[in-house]
Amino acid sequence: MTKRPQPLRVALLGPGVVGKKAAQLLIDEAAELGARVGRPLELAAVGSRRASVEGIDQALLTSDLDALVRRNDIDLVVELIGGIEPARSLILAAIEHGKSVVTANKALLARHGAELFAAADAHGVDVYYEAAVGGAIPIIRPLRESLVADSVTAVMGIVNGTTNYILDQMHTHGVTYAEALADAQKLGFAEADPTADVEGHDAAAKAAILASLAFHTRVTFDDVACEGISSITAGDIAAAKEMGCVIKLLARCAKADDGSVAVGVHPTMVPLEHPLASVSGAFNAVFVELEWADKLMFMGPGAGGRPTASAVVGDVVTAARNKVRGVAGPGETSYNEPNICDPGRVSSRYYLQMVVQDSPGVLAQIATCFAAHDVSIQAVRQVPAGPDAVHEAQLGIMTHTAPNAQVRALIAALETMAEVDEGVRVLRVEGE
Amino acid sequence: MTKRPQPLRVALLGPGVVGKKAAQLLIDEAAELGARVGRPLELAAVGSRRASVEGIDQALLTSDLDALVRRNDIDLVVELIGGIEPARSLILAAIEHGKSVVTANKALLARHGAELFAAADAHGVDVYYEAAVGGAIPIIRPLRESLVADSVTAVMGIVNGTTNYILDQMHTHGVTYAEALADAQKLGFAEADPTADVEGHDAAAKAAILASLAFHTRVTFDDVACEGISSITAGDIAAAKEMGCVIKLLARCAKADDGSVAVGVHPTMVPLEHPLASVSGAFNAVFVELEWADKLMFMGPGAGGRPTASAVVGDVVTAARNKVRGVAGPGETSYNEPNICDPGRVSSRYYLQMVVQDSPGVLAQIATCFAAHDVSIQAVRQVPAGPDAVHEAQLGIMTHTAPNAQVRALIAALETMAEVDEGVRVLRVEGE
Numbered sequence A, B: 001m002t003k004r005p006q007p008l009r010v011a012l013l014g015p016g017v018v019g020k021k022a023a024q025l026l027i028d029e030a031a032e033l034g035a036r037v038g039r040p041l042e043l044a045a046v047g048s049r050r051a052s053v054e055g056i057d058q059a060l061l062t063s064d065l066d067a068l069v070r071r072n073d074i075d076l077v078v079e080l081i082g083g084i085e086p087a088r089s090l091i092l093a094a095i096e097h098g099k100s101v102v103t104a105n106k107a108l109l110a111r112h113g114a115e116l117f118a119a120a121d122a123h124g125v126d127v128y129y130e131a132a133v134g135g136a137i138p139i140i141r142p143l144r145e146s147l148v149a150d151s152v153t154a155v156m157g158i159v160n161g162t163t164n165y166i167l168d169q170m171h172t173h174g175v176t177y178a179e180a181l182a183d184a185q186k187l188g189f190a191e192a193d194p195t196a197d198v199e200g201h202d203a204a205a206k207a208a209i210l211a212s213l214a215f216h217t218r219v220t221f222d223d224v225a226c227e228g229i230s231s232i233t234a235g236d237i238a239a240a241k242e243m244g245c246v247i248k249l250l251a252r253c254a255k256a257d258d259g260s261v262a263v264g265v266h267p268t269m270v271p272l273e274h275p276l277a278s279v280s281g282a283f284n285a286v287f288v289e290l291e292w293a294d295k296l297m298f299m300g301p302g303a304g305g306r307p308t309a310s311a312v313v314g315d316v317v318t319a320a321r322n323k324v325r326g327v328a329g330p331g332e333t334s335y336n337e338p339n340i341c342d343p344g345r346v347s348s349r350y351y352l353q354m355v356v357q358d359s360p361g362v363l364a365q366i367a368t369c370f371a372a373h374d375v376s377i378q379a380v381r382q383v384p385a386g387p388d389a390v391h392e393a394q395l396g397i398m399t400h401t402a403p404n405a406q407v408r409a410l411i412a413a414l415e416t417m418a419e420v421d422e423g424v425r426v427l428r429v430e431g432e
Helices: A017-028 A030-037 A085-095 A106-123 A140-146 A160-171 A175-184 A199-212 A235-240 A305-325 A362-374 A404-416 B019-028 B030-037 B087-096 B104-125 B140-146 B162-173 B177-186 B202-216 B235-240 B304-327 B364-371 B404-416
Strands: A008-013 A041-047 A076-079 A100-103 A154-157 A245-255 A261-271 A281-291 A294-302 A347-355 A379-382 A394-398 A425-430 B008-013 B042-045 B075-077 B100-103 B152-158 B247-253 B262-269 B283-290 B293-303 B347-357 B377-384 B392-399 B424-427
Touching: A008 A017, A008 A305, A017 A030, A017 A041, A017 A305, A030 A041, A030 A305, A030 B162, A041 A281, A041 A347, A076 A085, A076 B424, A085 A100, A085 A106, A100 A106, A106 A199, A106 B087, A140 A199, A140 B140, A140 B304, A154 A199, A154 B162, A160 A235, A160 A245, A160 A281, A175 B177, A199 A245, A199 A261, A235 A245, A235 A347, A235 A425, A245 A425, A261 B100, A261 B104, A294 B177, A305 B140, A347 A404, A362 A379, A362 A394, A362 A404, A362 A425, A425 B075, B008 B304, B019 B030, B019 B042, B019 B304, B030 B304, B042 B104, B042 B304, B075 B087, B075 B304, B087 B100, B087 B104, B100 B104, B100 B162, B100 B304, B104 B202, B140 B202, B152 B202, B162 B177, B162 B235, B177 B377, B202 B247, B235 B247, B235 B347, B247 B424, B347 B404
Parallel strands: A008 A041, A008 A076, A076 A100, A261 A425, B008 B042, B008 B075, B075 B100, B262 B424
Antiparallel strands: A154 A245, A154 A281, A245 A261, A281 A294, A294 B293, A347 A394, A347 A425, A379 A394, B152 B247, B152 B283, B247 B262, B283 B293, B347 B392, B347 B424, B377 B392
């Protein structure tokens, strides 16, 4: 008589949009998932403070989350509550009680990742979080495993679907930021309070996670220089088009010349020939540059209940396979001491746009100012400033790569010139 | 006194273009790789039948490969010899002697994968092969792990750089197949004997590997319906352009309605709006459609010494991490009995091109013939056949999705019609 193998039992915390789909996937595909794990996989409980949740069997529901993550009959905990507390305490308690944890909580990982990974390491369990960056796109595991022999030089990504949708609408239909945001809110692509998305905080958390993995170190949310899209104007979009670019909110981390790590989120002019330029709508994509593998791109749906549930349950299956073997999978390596590049030393190409007096010698004076600040000019575009401004011209200048602080100093100097109007506009430009 | 941890020792077989780079990566980055594994990783021996190999330390070289794969001081074997024998026997011997194996040998995996995986399973070691499909692109591990909870409906890819380069040249510069091939050979993108690439055999091996993983079954090289690009004409390229498409050699596997797996390699008209259409030159890309995650794309360099070495050594590090834990990683699951779709039952859109008499009623007769064979028409394009053929027209018809056998029967019927010249040209079209 063969004994039926003991199922691995999963507790899911937070049955929201993603949580409900993850529960459905675990239940509907239980037979397939069991075959892939090598042992039955069972959704044993769903933790929620709500008394009832549509689509979730009442018998599975429990409101005592603190007790649930400590229960002896639970092997794996899926945390989809979001936010810092109580998610952090619940995950730590689950780890201390020997459970592997799957989470999509980028805000928590970007602030307390090191604490969670250290606890997991000490207790021999997994903390997996493929869904935290890029929704369904496999990027965490490829960085941690497939590309582990290589040296990453830069990772950049479109990792926020809301802002990509808004910028896409502005670029394609010529609408203003406010109009595009309202449209995104109407369609459910943006929250009623869109701050976390449009100010880049969501992307910054993801940038911190990617930088930590890519450079085998610990980068936190506070290390990320963060700039949102709320100040992007129709004029910026038009200027980008003129320069053969499209504006994307890029999360970018890269190794600087001195070995430090530059991490930032910025609206960026991306040349149309770059693979990231054609990633439109609510899609996400991550572009990785490496010393050996050269350039790779990963693209897919960055959000949504079903895609994110796929990534979450993929992690559950992988963690369950490790449980079957009685081991934890390879964890994060963070043997490099954190060394964050001073934002002023981060180098990039820039596009500067200004209104100047349209009189002889002005361009020469401006070019001299660039040279004095050791900022090299790559391209210039001059057009009349407008029908009512006959003595003024709009001047757009794309620089070669230069350190941020130098460009800031240049702008300050330009703005003191009598021939240049105040309010020089500046945008990063991707590429060399 | 702390004991220095015992290094994990690697034997590399086949120091060719990829092998030399993999050896260099293992040597140059030994300190970093050791930190990522958690134990030193050492290239202990290089097996080659040649007496000396440029760039490889003579002290590492050994010509007795049979002895090498059995040596007690070797933990991991990297097989980069290629071909079926002696690679197969060497890998099996290595597995039987407790070594984990990393290989890039798609030809072997597509024919004897099941035997290698069963042996690895029986001996508790890993067989990893990320470099076998798509060079540096992480696609094997994402399919086996990240997407393991999902149900793949289709995988299609541009997985051969040589043919993609040739087709790209034909499309972009209007050159003939023969000219583009000669150019590719001159640049080193094509072999002196290009058969394996241009007839689709290389892509077919990769299709078999992808299908096995995606559908948790065993698909071999002989199961793949294979068609190369050597018969593609400038006229085909022009017709594709007219239809808003580009011709790509696609390896494609998909779940048919009856649950069977359709696997083929075919020159395919890909609509320009499809993400695979813009994958040009020697780049590779794999596009995956899933029930939950929707659509994902992975893109990168599909060949070359350095990128492929990155994938190979990434597998070495992952296998080494498993060795440190005393386990094998999760293996392939192939619990579904092989069930290959009859090629005649594989459905697709098709583009048919024919020369017809330009007289009243001909189009009606042809359309009637389509209807009689239950093949629905999506688009029609008619142009004069040429300046000297005033009574003839060239007719291009794109169908809706129809089974291959039905379209073949339709073509046979068309060719019996007095109004249709012999030699109806047919190409698959991607999409619905």
